[in-house]
Amino acid sequence: MYDIIVIGAGxxxxxxxxxxxxxxxxxLLLEAKSYGGQIVxxxxxxxxxxEPGISGFDxxxxxxxxxxxxxxxxxxxxxLDIKDGExxxxxxxxxxxxxxxxxxxxxxxxGRLGLTNEKELTGxxxxxxxxxxxxxxxxxxxxxxxxxxxxxRDAIYLADxxxxxxxxxxxxxxxxxxxxxxxxxxxxxxxxGSRVTKLTADKRLTGIELTARDGxxxxxxxxxxxxxxxxVPENQSFAGLIDLDSAGYAxxxxxxxxxxxGIFVAGDNRAKTLRQLVTAASDGAAAATAAVKYMTAxx
Amino acid sequence: MKVIEVNSSNFEQEVLKSGVPVIVDFNADWCGPCRMxxxxxxxxxxxxxxxxxxxxxVDREQDLAFEYGISSIPCLVVIKDGQEIRRSVGLIxxxxxxxxxxxx
Numbered sequence: 001m002y003d004i005i006v007i008g009a010g011x012x013x014x015x016x017x018x019x020x021x022x023x024x025x026x027x028l029l030l031e032a033k034s035y036g037g038q039i040v041x042x043x044x045x046x047x048x049x050x051e052p053g054i055s056g057f058d059x060x061x062x063x064x065x066x067x068x069x070x071x072x073x074x075x076x077x078x079x080l081d082i083k084d085g086e087x088x089x090x091x092x093x094x095x096x097x098x099x100x101x102x103x104x105x106x107x108x109x110x111g112r113l114g115l116t117n118e119k120e121l122t123g124x125x126x127x128x129x130x131x132x133x134x135x136x137x138x139x140x141x142x143x144x145x146x147x148x149x150x151x152x153r154d155a156i157y158l159a160d161x162x163x164x165x166x167x168x169x170x171x172x173x174x175x176x177x178x179x180x181x182x183x184x185x186x187x188x189x190x191x192x193g194s195r196v197t198k199l200t201a202d203k204r205l206t207g208i209e210l211t212a213r214d215g216x217x218x219x220x221x222x223x224x225x226x227x228x229x230x231x232v233p234e235n236q237s238f239a240g241l242i243d244l245d246s247a248g249y250a251x252x253x254x255x256x257x258x259x260x261x262g263i264f265v266a267g268d269n270r271a272k273t274l275r276q277l278v279t280a281a282s283d284g285a286a287a288a289t290a291a292v293k294y295m296t297a298x299x
Numbered sequence: 300m301k302v303i304e305v306n307s308s309n310f311e312q313e314v315l316k317s318g319v320p321v322i323v324d325f326n327a328d329w330c331g332p333c334r335m336x337x338x339x340x341x342x343x344x345x346x347x348x349x350x351x352x353x354x355x356x357v358d359r360e361q362d363l364a365f366e367y368g369i370s371s372i373p374c375l376v377v378i379k380d381g382q383e384i385r386r387s388v389g390l391i392x393x394x395x396x397x398x399x400x401x402x403x
Contacts, residue, residue, distance in 0.1 A: 031392070032392045032394070033335075033339070033390050033391060033392040033395075034335040034336060034338060034339050034390060034392065035335070036331075036335050040331040040332050040334075040335050040390070041331055041332055042331070055331065056331045057331035057334050057335070060331070060335070076339070076342075076392055076393055077394065078392065078394055093394055094394075122371065122388050122389075123369070123370060123371040123374055123386065123388035124368065124370060125370060126371075127370070127371045128389070129330075129332065129371070129389070131329075131330070131331065132327075132330040132331070132332055132333070132371065132372050132373075133370060133371045133372065135327070135329075136369070136370040136371070137370075203368075204368065204370070224370065
């Protein structure tokens with residue numbers, strides 16, 4: 001039996017493990033893929049305190065080593081369910097693990113456009129990771145579709161590689177910070193108030209159809225499309241134990257508490273206004289501290 | 300078994316003429332998710348001998364990357380008897396990896 005089982009070894013989950021171990025609690029991290037979470041895809045990080053310019057991979061690696069050195073245990077298994085009780089049981093495909101507390105730090109998945117041939121064109125011109133796949137589009141024409149800062153940052157990254165980047169934003173104007181980042185980037189053309197409504201392909205992607213807010217439709221030939229339409233929280237497996245908001249995020253405050261005593265949430269799968277590395281780390285600290293307090297009160 | 304590095308000169312021998320199915324991992328050093336996939340592949344290769352895992356660096360082996368139409372990495376291509384039978388794009392865990400090569 002573990003004191004704390006953390007589901008998800010991203011920034012929130014590993015930070016929770018660091019805080020748990022430093023409070024001398026035994027910690028198991030369950031991770032479905034590999035440690036690091038979403039930040040692994042970041043080319044560089046410039047807004048995390050004291051580490052300007054670090055790559056997402058190096059950040060994840062350092063946090064993993066810190067977590068391991070403190071004695072947290074990692075198992076690479078997908079958590080499928082939690083059975084509640086005085087002791088919680090986390091069920092995976094290969095086993096069951098008992099914990100006095102559970103912290104759900106499952107984060108989120110890439111949002112999809114939801115177009116019919118999107119899946120078959122993934123890896124054939126459609127990408128969800130600019131830092132991974134930008135290099136395949138050197139000197140080509142690409143589009144970035146999205147609704148916010150991450151789409152703007154992807155476009156700026158790609159502008160150094162591709163000949164032309166069409167940045168397609170759902171909103172009518174980018175926010176002020178994003179707009180200043182885009183200024184002087186001559187090979188980025190900004191198309192606002194539009195969304196991608198069709199993918200044209202001949203074995204691989206050849207173009208996209210755009211629909212503007214007024215209903216007008218246009219075609220744009222592109223070699224690549226980078227989708228950055230936000231994230232989908234991964235809470236559905238635990239919906240019976242935690243309240244979810246209409247978008248599927250855990251409806252918990254900064255205390256990271258849920259309606260089930262002993263079960264906490266941390267990171268991008270929690271409802272919040274700002275999803276950043278620093279707020280994920282902050283959640284991990286808050287959730288682990290709440291878990292320790294819960295165990296102390298039950299002694 | 301260990302993950303084997305393959306290139307255009309040993310691809311035919313190691314992959315196309317392999318007696319067991321091969322998961323070919325197309326990757327690059329600058330791709331974070333590719334680097335995160337490495338320990339998953341190493342572990343799966345060490346624990347299984349019903350298939351092998353081959354690594355192709357797309358920067359050094361551009362012809363192979365082109366031949367397989369790679370435009371997103373990490374990309375795992377399952378090859379059996381010289382033919383591509385399945386493909387998966389993006390970072391996956393060991394359970395998904397075993398499912399990808401399961402039943403082939």
